Amino acid sequence: MKFLIEKSLLQEAISDVQKAITGKSTLPILQGIYISAKDGLLTLIGSDIEVSIETKIPANIIEEGEVVLDSKIFGEIIRKLPNDIVEITEINSNEVELKCQKSNVQLVYLNPKEYPTLPSIEEDVVLSVSQKTLKNMIKSTIFAIAQDDTRPILTGVLLQVKENKLNMVALDGFRVALKSESMDCKSNKESVIPGKTLNEVSKILKDTDDVVQITFTKNHILFNFGNTKVISRLLEGDFIKYESIIPKEHNLKVTVNRNEILGCIERASLMAKDGNTNLVKFDISDDTLVVTSNSQLGKAREEVQIILQGEGIKIAFNSKYLIDVFKTMEEENITMEFTSTVSPCVIRNQDSDNSVYLLLPVRVANNN
Amino acid sequence: MKFLIEKSLLQEAISDVQKAITGKSTLPILQGIYISAKDGLLTLIGSDIEVSIETKIPANIIEEGEVVLDSKIFGEIIRKLPNDIVEITEINSNEVELKCQKSNVQLVYLNPKEYPTLPSIEEDVVLSVSQKTLKNMIKSTIFAIAQDDTRPILTGVLLQVKENKLNMVALDGFRVALKSESMDCKSNKESVIPGKTLNEVSKILKDTDDVVQITFTKNHILFNFGNTKVISRLLEGDFIKYESIIPKEHNLKVTVNRNEILGCIERASLMAKDGNTNLVKFDISDDTLVVTSNSQLGKAREEVQIILQGEGIKIAFNSKYLIDVFKTMEEENITMEFTSTVSPCVIRNQDSDNSVYLLLPVRVANNN
Incomplete structure (x- = not known):
């Protein structure tokens, strides 16, 4: 096996296939990257059996062949080489030589015949x-x-x-x-x-x-x-x-600026660390949503302006779940639909129905 | 105690004094930030006894006073507040209230009388x-x-x-x-x-x-x-x-581009991990420094061009120490002075004598 390839291309390919190499496999060969040079293409594979990643890049292949190289050390060497053409040659039955400018590394390789074959998948695109x-x-x-x-x-x-x-x-x-x-x-x-x-x-x-x-x-x-x-x-x-699971109906609907309510909940959650409950309480009425929280350290009260359709409600949530949702969403305004203190809340984008989030409330003894 | 201050100023001051708070002290009060409002200035102190950091910022002080607030939670609350004026008020004998726009947090404070006093230092500037x-x-x-x-x-x-x-x-x-x-x-x-x-x-x-x-x-x-x-x-x-310790004389002197020799040693060090020795060998002769390393995984050979004054030498080092020095230095070209295989190497900037690094070589049985 002998081929020449641009260092940066090889580095990118290594980085892609390394994502499948977890180091948790009991098969030592899976710590390696499988490399085959054939028909003008370099094929790299990384795998932990559960997930496999294969990438192909064009290369100047002088002699076809295949090897398996330790993923970590091969990746680090390539990363640290100067930006130039790298020449990789099989020099004997268990070593390859990597050359780039005045660098010369001889690296032991593993037997490519031991590398597991990828599951064959008929590529009828779905x-x-x-x-x-x-x-x-x-x-x-x-x-x-x-x-x-x-x-x-x-x-x-x-x-x-x-x-x-x-x-x-x-x-x-x-x-x-x-x-x-x-x-x-x-x-x-x-x-x-x-x-x-x-x-x-x-x-x-x-x-x-x-x-x-x-x-x-x-x-x-x-x-x-x-x-x-x-x-x-x-x-x-x-x-x-x-x-x-997702309720079709609701009794009240709140429209609110996503960043504003996110800020309120993040601050209130700082006072909700006791006993890992992350409990924040909502008191929704008229044009205001009040978020409160309590802990031994103190208490927080936050207010955010809303548009309310329906009656008010008092309801409590795990603030972590609210923060996850509001951080993930991207729109400026979102809606929250409620049915009762013990029913799930449904969160949507105000303007599109392509995102739906549902959260179970936390039941609290005294919801005041 | 009652004062008003720009959130960003307070946040910066907190971040400075927090650098002294390690959380490793056995004194619970040292998990807090000492805050005193007096004479138009807010003084914040963080300390772990070994190191103390004090910072002063002008603030609109309405009522003087002092408190100690839990560093972590106080810091997080201020960080998450909107960019606006924060009002902090002592509301009873163990709580302060933080207000900013529609946010309201009540936070338990610790007794400022328990906070250790800083060592008094006469500020005759040296x-x-x-x-x-x-x-x-x-x-x-x-x-x-x-x-x-x-x-x-x-x-x-x-x-x-x-x-x-x-x-x-x-x-x-x-x-x-x-x-x-x-x-x-x-x-x-x-x-x-x-x-x-x-x-x-x-x-x-x-x-x-x-x-x-x-x-x-x-x-x-x-x-x-x-x-x-x-x-x-x-x-x-x-x-x-x-x-x-620093030798006054040397037998040979090498001048080399810092980034080039750093790259060589970094790559060679990848093949020098066996037994944690990080051993790389230098072979210096004429206009070339050859760096080599060996491990079970393979071997590396790197070449870098040099200007040599004196005879050649073969000498070995822990690559980690070389990398530390070459990464820290900033000049384009550096010099390395050698006396013998077992004497320290002295590394300097080529053009200035304000940096001197000395490294002991590693003695190896066979230095070929």
């Missing part, structure tokens, strides 16, 4: 979405996945194609995050993608209109964007029927 | 130096202090006024870092300042020509810059006579 849309949908929902493994299916995000809409849904028993985009797609499909996979996918996605193609099989999902592919196992089991 | 000079001198030396407490005096930096020079010196038994600045000062003085203190002072110092005044007493040092004072205990004991 749906196409722009990178920035997918990135935004992931960011808008992933914070609401379950943090513990009690119900493994909830550590994933539901990706659903239904009635010409692409929906992403995360929920953890206390809250629901739903983001939708219209999409011209006839078939209906759904699968649950591990949160970890989406986190890594989201790091590779750019804020551009370039397209990501998504293909499902029974057990795997493939994201194909340009020269890079991400393949992940899916989570097994049925996702909770989220549609039935 | 020396004045610009903030950027002092900041640069700290950065140029502090990395070389001892990291463990075996010899406590070496966890500090020697500040020495001698023969119209201000010297700062750090050493840890393997290396010496010395930075000097000319200074018009008749008296000779020296003291050893804890590294931790200088770290915090360095964070407050700005890259400006504004002056810092430094006052020594037997046990304390006072840095006075504008409205802020830092008072620290000094380390007790005699510092090592560093002048006698």
